[in-house]
Amino acid sequence: MATKFDVIVIGAGPAGYHAAIRAAQLGLNTACIEKWLDKDDKPAYGGTCLNVGCIPSKALLDASHKFIDAKNHFSEIGIISKELDIDVPKMIARKNMVVSNLTKGVAGLFKANGVTTFEGVAKLHANRSVEFTSHKGDVESLEADHIVIATGSVPAEIPPCPITDNLIVDSAGALDLDAVPKRMGVIGAGIVGLELGSVWNRLGSKVIVLEALDEFLPLVDAHVAREALKQFKKQGMDIRLGTRVTGTEIKGKKVKVLYSDSEGDKSETFDKLVVAVGRTPYTEDLLAADSGVTLDERGFIYVNDLCSTDAPGVHAVGDVVRGPMLAHKGMEEGIMVVERIAGKKPLVNYDCVPAVMYTHPEIAWVGRSEQELKANGEKYKTGSFPMAASGRAMAANDTVGLIKVIADEETDRILGVHMIGAHISELIAEAVIAMEFGASAEDLGLTMFAHPTLSEGLHEASLAVAGHAIHIANRKRKK
Ligand code: FAD
Ligand code: NAD
Numbered sequence: 269m270a271t272k273f274d275v276i277v278i279g280a281g282p283a284g285y286h287a288a289i290r291a292a293q294l295g296l297n298t299a300c301i302e303k304w305l306d307k308d309d310k311p312a313y314g315g316t317c318l319n320v321g322c323i324p325s326k327a328l329l330d331a332s333h334k335f336i337d338a339k340n341h342f343s344e345i346g347i348i349s350k351e352l353d354i355d356v357p358k359m360i361a362r363k364n365m366v367v368s369n370l371t372k373g374v375a376g377l378f379k380a381n382g383v384t385t386f387e388g389v390a391k392l393h394a395n396r397s398v399e400f401t402s403h404k405g406d407v408e409s410l411e412a413d414h415i416v417i418a419t420g421s422v423p424a425e426i427p428p429c430p431i432t433d434n435l436i437v438d439s440a441g442a443l444d445l446d447a448v449p450k451r452m453g454v455i456g457a458g459i460v461g462l463e464l465g466s467v468w469n470r471l472g473s474k475v476i477v478l479e480a481l482d483e484f485l486p487l488v489d490a491h492v493a494r495e496a497l498k499q500f501k502k503q504g505m506d507i508r509l510g511t512r513v514t515g516t517e518i519k520g521k522k523v524k525v526l527y528s529d530s531e532g533d534k535s536e537t538f539d540k541l542v543v544a545v546g547r548t549p550y551t552e553d554l555l556a557a558d559s560g561v562t563l564d565e566r567g568f569i570y571v572n573d574l575c576s577t578d579a580p581g582v583h584a585v586g587d588v589v590r591g592p593m594l595a596h597k598g599m600e601e602g603i604m605v606v607e608r609i610a611g612k613k614p615l616v617n618y619d620c621v622p623a624v625m626y627t628h629p630e631i632a633w634v635g636r637s638e639q640e641l642k643a644n645g646e647k648y649k650t651g652s653f654p655m656a657a658s659g660r661a662m663a664a665n666d667t668v669g670l671i672k673v674i675a676d677e678e679t680d681r682i683l684g685v686h687m688i689g690a691h692i693s694e695l696i697a698e699a700v701i702a703m704e705f706g707a708s709a710e711d712l713g714l715t716m717f718a719h720p721t722l723s724e725g726l727h728e729a730s731l732a733v734a735g736h737a738i739h740i741a742n743r744k745r746k747k
Pocket of ligand 2: 457458460463624626
C-alpha cells in the first residue's frame with residue numbers, strides 16, 4: 269500500500285522548499301523528497317541556491333569585495349591598512365559554514381511546519397504515484413492528490429570543455445578553489461561568469477572571459493551594459509567578445525584553451541578554467557514513460573501560466589520550467605501553486621521579476637529595457653540619474669553607476685527600471701513595489717525618500733522623466 273499525502277513536492281531547492289512549507293502552513297499533509305548529498309555524503313536541503321549557487325557565491329563576492337575595497341580604496345578615505353593578505357581556505361570555510369547553517373535551517377523549518385521529508389530519489393509514475401528510492405536503496409511507494417515538481421537545473425556543458433576534477437570546473441567547482449589561480453579562464457560572460465570571475469579577479473587572478481556573442485549582456489539595458497563593461501575592464505577583467513572555443517588541451521597542471529575570433533585561431537593557457545555557459549533543466553530519471561508530463565523542445569517541463577503540467581494534478585515550478593532561472597521566481601511559483609491547491613487565487617506577475625547581478629558595481633533591473641520597447645515600436649520616455657550626483661554615494665566614496673526609469677510616453681506608468689551601482693540589489697525592490705502597484709513616474713516623484721540615501725537616485729530618476737530632477741542639469745526642464 270502506498271503512503272498517501274495531499275501534496276508531494278519533488279526537490280527542496282528554493283522553489284520546492286517554499287512550496288512544501290507553504291502547503292504545510294495551509295494545513296495540507298505534505299511530503300518533500302530531496303536527493304542532494306553534500307561533500308560529506310550527508311543529505312542537504314536548499315538545492316542549487318543554498319548549496320552551490322546564490323548563497324555561497326554571495327559569501328565569496330562579499331568577502332572578496334571587502335578585500336579589494338581595503339586594498340584599493342581604504343587609503344582614499346584615510347584608513348591605512350598595512351600587510352593586507354587573504355586566507356583562501358578560511359574564506360571558503362566561512363562560506364561553507366554559511367551554507368551549512370542555511371541548509372540545516374531549511375531542515376528545521378520542514379520539521380517545525382510538519383513537512384514529512386524523504387531523503388533520496390523520486391520518480392513520477394501515472395496517477396500521481398511516486399516511486400521513492402532512499403540513499404540506502406530502499407524503495408517505497410507514495411501517492412498524492414497533487415504533485416509539485418521542483419527538480420531545478422544543472423550547469424550546461426559544451427563538448428570542447430569537458431569538466432575535469434580540478435582543472436576545468438563548473439560554477440560549483442569555482443566556489444571551492446583552495447588557492448587563487450594565477451590565470452583563470454572563464455567561458456561565458458553571463459551572470460555566473462561575471463560574478464565568479466569578479467571573485468577571483470579581486471583575489472588576484474588574471475581573469476580572461478571568453479564570450480561567444482558579439483554583444484555584452486544583451487538582456488541588460490544597453491546603457492547599463494556599456495557602463496558595466498567599462499567598469500569590469502577597469503577592474504582588470506579581460507572580456508573578449510565574439511570568441512568561439514574549439515577545444516582544450518590539458519598540459520600537466522595547466523589547461524590550454526583553443527578559440528577563434530574575427531582575427532583567426534588563438535589560444536590561452538590557464539591554471540583554472542571555469543565553464544559558465546548557462547544551465548539546463550534537470551529531469552534525469554524523474555519521469556516514468558506513463559507520467560503524462562511532457563517536455564518542451566528545450567527540455568523544460570511544459571507548463572501553463574499557473575504552472576500546471578499536461579498531467580492532471582501535477583505542477584512544476586522553478587528552474588525546471590520556462591522563465592528566468594532565478595531563485596525568487598521559483599519561490600513565488602511554488603507558493604502560487606500550493607495556495608491555488610488550497611483554494612486561494614494568487615498569480616505570479618512575470619512582468620515584475622527583478623534580476624540582480626552581484627558584481628561591483630551591482631546591476632539590477634525590473635521590467636522592460638529601452639531596446640525591447642524600441643523593437644516593439646512602443647512609445648516611452650526616460651529619466652536617468654548618475655550616482656556621481658548622489659550625496660550619499662559621494663560620502664561613501666563609491667559614485668559609479670546610474671539609475672534609469674522608463675515610463676509610458678502617454679500614461680507615465682513605469683515600464684522598467686535599470687540600475688548599476690553600489691547596493692542597488694536592495695534598491696531594486698523599491699522599483700518592483702512601484703511597478704507591482706502600477707505606479708507612474710510622477711507617483712515616485714511625489715513620494716518622500718529619506719536623505720541622504722542611495723534611494724534618492726530612484727526619486728531623482730523618476731523626477732527626471734518629466735525634467736524635474738533637482739540634482740542634475742535638466743535639458744528638458746518643465747514648469
Ligand atoms: P534547484 O535549486 O536546482 O533545486 C532542485 C532540487 O531538486 C535539488 O536539490 C535536487 O537535488 C533536487 N532533485 C532533482 N531531481 C530530484 C529527484 N528526482 N528526486 C529528488 N530530488 C531531486 N538565483 C538568484 O535568484 N539569485 C542569485 O544570486 C543566484 N546566484 C546563483 C549563483 C550560482 C553560482 C548559480 C549556479 C545559480 C545562481 N542562481 C541565483 C540561480 C538559482 O540557484 C536557481 O534559480 C535556483 O536554485 C532554482 O531553484 P529550484 O528550486 O528550481 O532548483
Ligand atoms: P547565462 O545564460 O546567464 O550566461 C551564459 C553565457 O555564456 C552567455 O552570455 C552565452 O552567450 C555564453 N556562452 C554560451 N555558450 C558559449 C560558448 N560555447 N562559448 C562562449 N560563451 C558561451 O548563464 P550562466 O551565467 O551560466 O547562469 C545560469 C543561470 O543561473 C542564469 O539563468 C542565471 O539567471 C542564474 N544565475 C543567477 C544569478 C543571479 O541572479 N545573481 C547568479 C548566477 C546565476
